[in-house]
Amino acid sequence: MSDATNDSTVGAPARADDPQAQKRADQNVSKSGQMLAADGTPLKRSLARALRRQKLRALMLIAPLLIFVLLTFIAPIADMLFRSVENEIVPETLPRTVELLGSWDHESDEAPGGEVFEAFYYDMALAAQLKNHTRLGTRLNYETTGISSLFRQSGRDIEDIGDVYLDQFEDLNEAWEEPATWIALMGDPDWRAGYTEWFDDGQEGAPPGFRPSEAAEEMLPRTTAVYQNFATFTAGARRDSLAEDEPWPVAYTALYQDLMATPAAADAFDGDTAALLREAAGALSDFETVDFRSYFIDEIDEDWGDPNVWATIQTFSGPVTSGYFLNAVDMRQTADGAAMQPEDQQIYGLLFKRTLFMSLTIMGCCILLAYPVAYLLANLPMRTANLLMILVLLPFWTSLLVRTSAWKVMLQQQGVINDVLVWLGLIGDGSRLVMINNQFGTIVAMTHILLPFMILPMYSVMSTIPPSYVRAAKSLGATNWTAFWRVYFPQSVPGIGAGSILVFILAIGYYITPEIVGGTTGTFISNRIAYHISSSLNWGLAAALGTILLAVVLILYWAYDKIVGIDNVKLGG
Amino acid sequence: MSTSDVVITETRTMPYGFTCGVVAAAGAFFGxxxxTAQGSGLAGIVVGAALCAGLAFLAMAVAGVAHERTFKWGVLALFAVAGFWIGALPGLVVGTLFGWFIGWFIYWVGRCRYRSKLPPYLTSGQVLWHYSFRVICGAIFVFLITPILVVMPLSFNAQNFFTFTPEMLAFDPAGYSLKHYRDFFNSADWQQALRNSLLIAPVATLLSVGFGTLxxxxxxxxxxxxxxxxxxILISPMIVPLxxxxxxxxxxxxxxxxQGTYLGVVLAHAALGIPFVIITVTATLVGFDRSLTRAAANMGADPVTTFFRVQMPLILPGVISGGLFAFITSFDEVVVVLFVGSANQQTLPWQMFTGLREQISPTILAVATMLVAISICLLTTLEVLRRRAEKLRGLSPG
Structure with missing residues (x-):
């Protein structure tokens, strides 16, 4: 039953004089006095169901697009917000160090103790094998310059520590060179059988996942952890395999330490493996050892003794950080909390201020130029106005790059404007004006590009102002100026507001035009974001700057929605 | 019906002093x-002012309205010859234009024609302001349109310069060529870019129109x-800075x-085009009469038939203009494709952007001219569609 009849049944008793209607109404009322729909269900429920179905149908129509936009647009924006605080790389690459470093006092003027260095050795040695240490170095270098090269160099030298133990184990018994020895030592018997089968069968597909034996896990925890990493790496790399390569040197260091900690480890194993371990455990006391802390500081790089380096790692050890946001507002996070950047590195405040200043200037220029034009268009006869409107719409429809390249052609020192001025003799050939690659160029080009966005909303508001108001004001004795200022102008303010917010929102996030005509002094914050994404690769900082810009735009958008309404956005007049 | 013939205020001959003074000022300005171009600014002012004042006096006192046409042709010929004598072919053009202008200006000022379309009660100040305002607006229109107009002739430059060469100014055919257009069609990079643009934009448009209309x-x-x-949420791609x-x-x-795939760029562009489709199509649907679909359903049409046979033809103009907006968004877009695309997805705007930033070549101007031509076509289509939609809804009388 359709909505229209529902209304009439509700209103039916009022038309009691119509006998047929009365009869129909009686049929639709149940004994308890409830309204009934044609199929006998209570009208209320029937209506609710119809409404629900209608809502559902509308949502079904919207759903594909909503999902599409959420996946292709909102998800990327959310990802960017996430990246602006994300700091997984430090705790992921240095899990052991981060755990121990938590209790280190950064004000002690001294690098942390041997324990931390031991943990750091393992983290770093594994990271160096996986080539993760350079990425980590780059990340920490954003906070303290110099760390990048420190990490890169340490990654090269760190194998030497493991090699010390590796040589001694291999001198002791050549069996330690054999990959098979290690498989026998570390692997679970079932896994070993599966792996050997896979290896002999031509190595089709992925190898069976490594599973350590219980004995190894219990007696040789450090070695197991390292070997586990090695197994995962070889399985992923595919060029290496557990049966053909001896493990990384760091495994020998781990084995030495495990045997030192548990001299009786061999008892848990049997056969050749037990014999090997027993032999090694017996020889350990004669081994040449390495003190991690002094090796790092004395042999690899004295910077490891610098507490600042450790303070940086400690400060950025959490999985999330506010460091990027602090950087984006010229501050930095230190172990003691947030602090201002040094004077010479404060660039973002200046950049934000410049972006704001230039956007406001562009907005002001647009208002000044758009107002007369919109006024003229709104007050000319329809036919003439439509013709002149083409002059506004053509630039609006022309490609942004075409207009930008046109301004580049016009404003260059060997460009059209300078040539005309020289030809007219207003300036000398030697003193051509510099109008591009500075703020002036950006402001002129962007005013031109955004002018239609100001004219169109102004025009649509002004064309609704009745001309009789101004005439009435004049007939009451107002001068031209008073009539305009007190009567016409206040009515055109909504147009100015709509246009201004629109132009400001567009201007503040502009990238292409400032990049081409802005040089170094005419660039916006967006150019810096692009620089961090594609050149300096500091994605976190780019994301933080983007988030701040997005917040500003969203506030303006909200204001625009309040003042104008999103539904009232018009395109092209 | 044209209103241009209606005369509100009667014309009359202004005092010679006034006419000669105003025309002399104009002459001095051009002089x-x-x-300055000839070496002495002061001489130019004096000669220009004297010449124009003399002409104005001649026109008002001797020629009068009776010989207006003859006089105007005479002035035009005089300045054309003078221009040719001073500056050859470009001088001839400038001289002709100036001669035409000054002939018209003398009678316009001298016969008080500037008042003919204005109410008789306006003061001189108000009349002056009326025309000053129009001159200001004219200047703004020039500002709006000049950059686009300048690009077009420059794209036919025979040299690799970004300014008018002396040959071009002398209208020497040797100064013009289609070289840059040939470069565009013969360059593998530009052709690849064109192909990419034509591959990406239509698919992105289809996606946004399909989802957006629903x-x-x-x-x-x-x-x-x-x-x-x-x-x-749906409008946000238009609001968030690119x-x-x-x-x-x-x-x-x-x-x-x-990242760096064709699909990625298409999806990104489709997302950017969606707000335009949503806005235009919802605007069209505001004027859509819902009882039409009910009537169709009443006569036994299923929802799909109703949509394609009743609703779609009526909202088609809105859908098409939304599609055009989406197309132009994708076709012009450069920021997103710079980041989401890789070298294999270089589009025309990308190629222009790198060209402008690095090795600027006039081929860009040829491309720009072609893009302007495309936007003129799009603008015309949209205007036709808008008129059609208004006529369908009965909003516009003509």
């Missing part, structure tokens, strides 16, 4: 430029829960392996 129909139903929130969209898409698409 300044000619003078959603717009859904959104214009009377009861839609969370309508404002949904609308805000650099932020580009950054987010770059991060996210490289996570899921879409």
């Amino acid at each position: 300044l430029f000619v003078g 959603a717009a129909i859904g959104l214009s139903q009377p009861h839609v829960p969370f309508r404002r929130a949904i609308m805000a 650099i932020i969209s580009a950054a987010g898409m770059y991060f996210f698409y490289s996570r899921i392996g879409l």
Whole structure:
């Protein structure tokens, strides 16, 4: 039953004089006095169901697009917000160090103790094998310059520590060179059988996942952890395999330490493996050892003794950080909390201020130029106005790059404007004006590009102002100026507001035009974001700057929605 | 019906002093430029003022309205010859234009024709302001349109310069050529870019029009829960600055392996085009009469038939203009494709952008001219569609 009849049944008793209607109404009322729909269900429920179905149908129509936009647009924006605080790389690459470093006092003027260095050795040695240490170095270098090269160099030298133990184990018994020895030592018997089968069968597909034996896990925890990493790496790399390569040197260091900690480890194993371990455990006391802390500081790089380096790692050890946001507002996070950047590195405040200043200037220029034009268009006869409107719409429809390249052609020192001025003799050939690659160029080009966005909303508001108001004001004795200022102008303010917010929102996030005509002094914050994404690769900082810009735009958008309404956005007049 | 013939205020001959003074000022203004170009600004002012004042006196006192046409032709010929004598062919053009202008200006001022379309009670100040205002507006229109007009002739430059060469100014055919257009059609890079643009934009447009039209129909139903929130999400690609969209898409698409793929660029462009489709189609649906679909359903049409046979033809203009907006968005877009695309997805705007930033070549101007031609076509189409839509809705009388 359709909505229209529902209304009439509700209103039916009022038309009691119509006998047929009365009869129909009686049929639709149940004994308890409830309204009934044609199929006998209570009208209320029937209506609710119809409404629900209608809502559902509308949502079904919207759903594909909503999902599409959420996946292709909102998800990327959310990802960017996430990246602006994300700091997984430090705790992921240095899990052991981060755990121990938590209790280190950064004000002690001294690098942390041997324990931390031991943990750091393992983290770093594994990271160096996986080539993760350079990425980590780059990340920490954003906070303290110099760390990048420190990490890169340490990654090269760190194998030497493991090699010390590796040589001694291999001198002791050549069996330690054999990959098979290690498989026998570390692997679970079932896994070993599966792996050997896979290896002999031509190595089709992925190898069976490594599973350590219980004995190894219990007696040789450090070695197991390292070997586990090695197994995962070889399985992923595919060029290496557990049966053909001896493990990384760091495994020998781990084995030495495990045997030192548990001299009786061999008892848990049997056969050749037990014999090997027993032999090694017996020889350990004669081994040449390495003190991690002094090796790092004395042999690899004295910077490891610098507490600042450790303070940086400690400060950025959490999985999330506010460091990027602090950087984006010229501050930095230190172990003691947030602090201002040094004077010479404060660039973002200046950049934000410049972006704001230039956007406001562009907005002001647009208002000044758009107002007369919109006024003229709104007050000319329809036919003439439509013709002149083409002059506004053509630039609006022309490609942004075409207009930008046109301004580049016009404003260059060997460009059209300078040539005309020289030809007219207003300036000398030697003193051509510099109008591009500075703020002036950006402001002129962007005013031109955004002018239609100001004219169109102004025009649509002004064309609704009745001309009789101004005439009435004049007939009451107002001068031209008073009539305009007190009567016409206040009515055109909504147009100015709509246009201004629109132009400001567009201007503040502009990238292409400032990049081409802005040089170094005419660039916006967006150019810096692009620089961090594609050149300096500091994605976190780019994301933080983007988030701040997005917040500003969203506030303006909200204001625009309040003042104008999103539904009232018009395109092209 | 034209209003241009209606005379509101009667014309009369102004005092000679006034006419000669105003025309002399105009002459002095132009004389300044000619003078400085020839070496002496002061001489230019004096000669220009004297010449024009003399002509004005001649026109008012001797020729009068009776010989207006003869006099105007005479002035035109005089300045054309003088221009040719001073500056050859370009001088001839400038001289002819100036001669035409000054002939018209003398009678316009001298016969008080400037008042003919204005009410008789306006004061001189108001008349002056009326024309000053129009001159200001004219200057702004010039500002709006000049950059686009300048690009076009420069694209036919025979040299690799970005300014008018002496040959071009002398209208020497040797100064013009189609060289840059040939470069465009013969360069593998530009052709690849054109192909990419033509591959990406239509698919992105199809996606946004398909999803967008459905959603717009859904959104214009009377009861839609969370309508404002949904609308805000769907419009957001238009509001969020492109650099932020580009950054987010770059991060996210490289996570899921879409960065640097054709599909990634198409999806990104489709997302950017969606708000335009939503806005135009919902605007069209506002004027759509819902009882038509009910009538169709009443006569036994299923919803799909109703949509394609009744609703679609009526909202088609809106859908097409939304599609055009989406197409031009994708076709012009450069920021997102710079980040989401890789070298294999270089589009025309990308190629222009790198050209402008690095090795600027006049081929860009040839491309720009062609793009302007395309936008003129699009603008015309849109205007036709708008008129049609208004006529369909009975909003416009003509």
